[in-house]
């Protein structure tokens with residue numbers, strides 16, 4: 001059995017979590033793999049493995065829970081990825097969703113003109129583009145970030161469509177449907193989760209910025225004179241959500257955009273920023289989009305997109321507050337925040353101190369030895385538990401190694417079946433963070449786990 005002696009924490013300000021550690025854990029434990037690896041990989045494209053799928057599912061589920069289950073003023077939508085191409089003329093993306101790009105005639109690489117300091121010269125990677133006498137950069141030109149494709153078998157005029165660069169526009173296109181069929185009255189919101197696509201020039205940093213990614217966006221329609229107030233409401237709500245799921249408050253901050261940073265549609269935007277290994281970076285943007293989108297789509301479609309109060313005759317174009325978060329970037333933040341290393345009685349371990357509701361697996365069921373009827377009883381316990389929570393069964397290898405495996409994927413509890421279990425139907429329940437073990441009757445296990453899952457939680461890294 002595992003010793004529960006002194007735990008020495010190893011991570012500290014001087015030995016911070018690095019992106020390399022996260023990437024290697026993700027690969028080792030099957031969270032995230034580089035995509036198309038057998039063909040040499042495809043830049044900035046990743047595949048989510050078993051535990052990555054479970055973790056991202058839990059993040060999405062918590063987002064939906066906060067948007068739908070815990071409120072009554074938000075409804076759900078799942079709109080198409082390919083929309084009518086006029087959508088992107090109206091939204092301003094065809095015209096303005098661009099990054100300035102320069103080419104180097106010497107090394108043939110491309111860089112973002114406004115982020116040369118993030119680029120590496122193709123000939124001398126220790127230098128930034130433009131820093132060596134051989135660098136020969138072109139003038140900057142605008143490059144649209146939308147992926148273009150065609151519908152139908154012929155590449156003809158009018159067949160060009162785009163993969164959506166954000167999920168938000170699908171919501172605006174359905175505003176009229178929700179007015180008519182959902183009988184909603186502002187303030188109310190429409191929420192959507194789904195893939196978006198941007199042909200980013202500067203990628204890298206693992207799943208922080210990829211060309212294909214998942215967004216969790218909600219458009220909250222409000223009477224114009226309430227917009228500023230609802231913006232404040234959503235800033236507070238979203239910060240509460242991230243910290244409630246365990247992100248350490250001192251690694252999270254809100255940063256208001258300066259006037260020169262604001263998007264064409266926004267009158268105020270604040271970013272939720274997280275202290276990633278690459279420094280403070282955006283995790284979620286919370287914008288006051290005003291009436292820009294509904295007005296544009298009304299103009300381009302010729303349809304009235306407004307709220308009409310049938311009783312009073314009052315009519316107006318609602319203003320929109322938009323919290324827009326990234327599911328993949330969120331997952332990276334949760335992984336970075338949870339990653340920890342410690343040493344117990346001279347043995348090092350890596351542990352993901354994830355909030356239990358986010359942990360891919362809630363409980364691992366482990367027979368101490370592979371004989372004497374222990375695997376049979378352990379299977380029985382596992383089958384009962386998996387009915388209630390995501391559970392893993394593992395009987396292979398030394399018990400210590402099996403604990404480590406579960407620690408690395410962030411499993412908060414492990415149940416061990418030993419010789420005593422066969423006599424009195426009790427098991428030990430081990431806690432990932434404190435390593436404390438308690439004996440508990442098999443019949444009470446599922447209830448005990450569900451109770452623990454409901455308890456408030458705070459990152460042990462704060463202690």
Ligand code: ATP
Nearest residue numbers: 200208209210213215282283284285324325326329
């Ligand atoms: P950035 O400035 O980092 O490119 P953005 O301001 O363009 O982000 P938004 O358009 O506000 O991003 O999108 C909302 C959220 O979607 C972001 O906060 C981020 O979490 C996520 N996101 C945007 N682009 C990407 C990307 N290329 N890869 C992964 N996530 C992304």
